Amino acid sequence: MTLTPQTPRRPLIWHDCVQHLQKIVPADQEVYIVGGAVRDAFLHLPLHDLDLATPGDGRPLARMIANQCGGDYYSLDPERGIGRALISWNDTRLSVDVAQFRGPDLLSDLVHRDFTVNAMAVQLTGDLQQVIDPLGGLNDLQARLLRQCHPNSIADDPVRALRAIRTSVSHHLLIEPVTRQSLKDQAHGLQDASIERVRDEFFHILNSPKPAAALAALQHLGLLRYIIPEAENMQGVEQSAPHVFDLWKHTLAAVEALDTIQHLCQSSVSPDLTANLQFGMIVSTIHAVREPLREHLSHEWPNGRTHHALLNLAALLHDVGKPATRSVSDEGKLRFWRHEQVGERIALERAAALRLSNDEIARLTTIIRNHMRPHWLNADSPITARSIYRFWRDTGAAGVDVCLLAMADYLATSGVTLETRAWVGYLANIQILLERYYLHRDKAVPGAALLNxxxxxxxxxxxxxxxxxxxxxxxxxxxxxxxxxxxxxxxxxxxxxxxxxxxxx
Structure with missing residues (x-):
C-alpha cells in the first residue's frame, strides 16, 4: 500500500464549493477530502456532503469554514475531534464534516474505512486531480466492484452492511464475493447496533435511486429481517386474481411504482416515462395539482428524514397485514379480510421500534389504514360528493399520500395485464379526489359547521x-x-x- 498520489484516467469534476474551500483553507494546513466525495467526483456526480480529514482536531477548521461561508457550526464529537459546518451554496445546503484521522496517519484512516471506493483521498490544499488510493478504489470503481477495505470491515460496524447495499444499488456496483459473504455472515450484528443508526441508514436506502432493488437485495442477503422482521412472513404468499404477483413481489413492485410516481410529481418528466402508457396517464392525472403535490412531497421529517422515504416505507408495509389475515373462500379464492387494519397495528409497532416521531407514525398508520379506499370507489360511475368528503375527513393531508400509494398499488396488482379502460376510470377518481382537495378544498375538507x-x-x-x-x-x-x-x-x-x-x- 502506498500514499503516492496518482492521476486517474478521467478527470475529477469538483463542485464550486470545493474550489472555494481550497482558497480559504491555509495552504500549509494538511487537509484531505475523503470518503464518498472523491468517489462522486470521479463518477461526475453531484456533491451532497463533504468529508475532510486532518491530523489534529477537526473542529477548529469546521468552525472556520462555517464562519467564512456564513454557515452554522456544530461540534459533533469532541472526543474524536469531529466538527460540522452547514453552509448554503447556490441555494443548496451542504454539510462539511471535518474529522481527526482515525489512527496515527492518513493511511490508517483510509484502511479503516468501509469500502475501497470510499477509501480514497485528495489533498484539499494541493492538486485536486491527484488521488491517494492505497486500496485500489479507482480500479474497483472502473470495474464496478464494491469491496470491503479489510476482512473485519463489516464485523467492526454492522451498519456498514446497509451502506453496502445503498452504495451498490445507487452506483451500479457489483458486491464482490468475499464482501457479499461478509454481509451475510455479519447480518446478525444489526440487532445489536444502534437502532437510530440502523433507522437512518434504512431511510437513506428508501430515499435512494432504486429502493425496490435495494430492498430485494436486503432480503436476499438476510439483512431485512433485522429491520422489518415482518417482511419474512410476506415471502411466497400467493394472491388471487387480479393479482399477478405473490405478496412479496407485489410489495416490491408497489415500492418501485410509488417511487416513480413521486419522481413524476417532484421533477421534470422523463420522455421515456411519458411514453409509458401507465405513467404517462398519471402525468395527465396530476397535471393541475403538480405544484402543490411537489410541495407536499418536499416535506421533511425530524433529523432530515424525507417524506419520499416515508412514503416508500408505507408502500413496503401497505400489505404487511395480509399473512395474518389470509383465508380461503368456499370457491377457493384467497382473501385477506381487514388486512389494512391488521397492517396498521403492525406498522405502528414497527415504526415505534424504529423510533420514528409521533407525527411520522400517525402519517404512516393513516396511509396504511386507508390505502384500500380508492380501490373501493366505482370506476364506472362518478364519485359522489359524500364519498369525497368522507375520504378527506378521515385522512386529512395523508389522503394525498393514500392517492399516490393507491395508484402504485393498482399498477403493482395488474402488472402487464393492466386494462386501459379500467385504468382510465380509476385515475379519473384519483384526479377528482386530488383536485377537490387542492383546488376546491372548502368542499373536501371539514370546516366549521353553520351552527355551533x-x-x-x-x-x-x-x-x-x-x-x-x-x-x-x-x-x-x-x-x-x-x-x-x-x-x-x-x-x-x-x-x-x-x-x-x-x-x-
Missing part, C-alpha cells in the same frame, strides 16, 4: 353529550355536499335529523 354546539343546546333544548358531536359532524357533511348553505337551512336540517333519528330527544 352552544346553539344546538339552546335552540333544540338538548343535553350535553355525544349527540352534539354527532350533529356537528353530520352538519359539516351536509354543508360539504351542498345540502345546506345557511343558518336557517341548518336549523331545519337539524330538526329533520332529530325527528328521524332521535324522536325521543
Amino acid at each position: 354546539g352552544q346553539q344546538l343546546l339552546e335552540y333544540f333544548r338538548l343535553e350535553p353529550g355525544p349527540l352534539i358531536g354527532e350533529l356537528l359532524e353530520n352538519l359539516r357533511e351536509a354543508q360539504a355536499v351542498g345540502d345546506i348553505s345557511n343558518t336557517q337551512e341548518a336549523l331545519e336540517w337539524v330538526q329533520r335529523f332529530l325527528n328521524n333519528n332521535h324522536s325521543n330527544s
Whole structure:
C-alpha cells in the first residue's frame, strides 16, 4: 500500500464549493477530502456532503469554514475531534464534516474505512486531480466492484452492511464475493447496533435511486429481517386474481411504482416515462395539482428524514397485514379480510421500534389504514360528493399520500395485464379526489359547521353529550355536499335529523 498520489484516467469534476474551500483553507494546513466525495467526483456526480480529514482536531477548521461561508457550526464529537459546518451554496445546503484521522496517519484512516471506493483521498490544499488510493478504489470503481477495505470491515460496524447495499444499488456496483459473504455472515450484528443508526441508514436506502432493488437485495442477503422482521412472513404468499404477483413481489413492485410516481410529481418528466402508457396517464392525472403535490412531497421529517422515504416505507408495509389475515373462500379464492387494519397495528409497532416521531407514525398508520379506499370507489360511475368528503375527513393531508400509494398499488396488482379502460376510470377518481382537495378544498375538507354546539343546546333544548358531536359532524357533511348553505337551512336540517333519528330527544 502506498500514499503516492496518482492521476486517474478521467478527470475529477469538483463542485464550486470545493474550489472555494481550497482558497480559504491555509495552504500549509494538511487537509484531505475523503470518503464518498472523491468517489462522486470521479463518477461526475453531484456533491451532497463533504468529508475532510486532518491530523489534529477537526473542529477548529469546521468552525472556520462555517464562519467564512456564513454557515452554522456544530461540534459533533469532541472526543474524536469531529466538527460540522452547514453552509448554503447556490441555494443548496451542504454539510462539511471535518474529522481527526482515525489512527496515527492518513493511511490508517483510509484502511479503516468501509469500502475501497470510499477509501480514497485528495489533498484539499494541493492538486485536486491527484488521488491517494492505497486500496485500489479507482480500479474497483472502473470495474464496478464494491469491496470491503479489510476482512473485519463489516464485523467492526454492522451498519456498514446497509451502506453496502445503498452504495451498490445507487452506483451500479457489483458486491464482490468475499464482501457479499461478509454481509451475510455479519447480518446478525444489526440487532445489536444502534437502532437510530440502523433507522437512518434504512431511510437513506428508501430515499435512494432504486429502493425496490435495494430492498430485494436486503432480503436476499438476510439483512431485512433485522429491520422489518415482518417482511419474512410476506415471502411466497400467493394472491388471487387480479393479482399477478405473490405478496412479496407485489410489495416490491408497489415500492418501485410509488417511487416513480413521486419522481413524476417532484421533477421534470422523463420522455421515456411519458411514453409509458401507465405513467404517462398519471402525468395527465396530476397535471393541475403538480405544484402543490411537489410541495407536499418536499416535506421533511425530524433529523432530515424525507417524506419520499416515508412514503416508500408505507408502500413496503401497505400489505404487511395480509399473512395474518389470509383465508380461503368456499370457491377457493384467497382473501385477506381487514388486512389494512391488521397492517396498521403492525406498522405502528414497527415504526415505534424504529423510533420514528409521533407525527411520522400517525402519517404512516393513516396511509396504511386507508390505502384500500380508492380501490373501493366505482370506476364506472362518478364519485359522489359524500364519498369525497368522507375520504378527506378521515385522512386529512395523508389522503394525498393514500392517492399516490393507491395508484402504485393498482399498477403493482395488474402488472402487464393492466386494462386501459379500467385504468382510465380509476385515475379519473384519483384526479377528482386530488383536485377537490387542492383546488376546491372548502368542499373536501371539514370546516366549521353553520351552527355551533352552544346553539344546538339552546335552540333544540338538548343535553350535553355525544349527540352534539354527532350533529356537528353530520352538519359539516351536509354543508360539504351542498345540502345546506345557511343558518336557517341548518336549523331545519337539524330538526329533520332529530325527528328521524332521535324522536325521543
